[in-house]
Amino acid sequence: MKSARRIFLISLLSLFGILWGISMILSVYAPQYITPHWHYLLLLFVTVSAVIYRKATEIRKKNDAHKLINFNMIATILKLIVYLTIIVVYVVNNPEDKITFIITFLTYYLCFSFFETFMLVRNNNNKDE
DSSP, X not given: OHHXXXXXXXXXXXXXXXXXHHHHHXXXXXXXXXXXXHHHHHHHHHHHHHHHHHHHHHHHHTTOHHHHHHHHHHHHHHHHHXXXXXXXXXXXXXXXXXXXXXXXXXXXXXXXXXXXXXXXXXXXXXXXX
């Protein structure tokens, strides 16, 4: 299990680094395509992914597939509610930046959703770790 955690952490930090680099380049050379608050969004997604992965691995250690499935469904619903709330609050308070914020947010959301799904499937296929 330690190697799976290590692989997750390295992969998460790699994704963070790649997105940080791309976002830095965009913020310097094409700031009209990225919100000025991109670094906060990126940190939010990394933190949420790490917390959810940690909790899911704790449940997975108990070998209770039903609880793991329930946790993943609840976590997904809660994430959507929290993320939509963040988007709505930001857009209401910063209407001049709404398009770039939403585009940046959804781009990060898709990247981290694919990443979390990939890691979940990978861990389920490699139960020996």
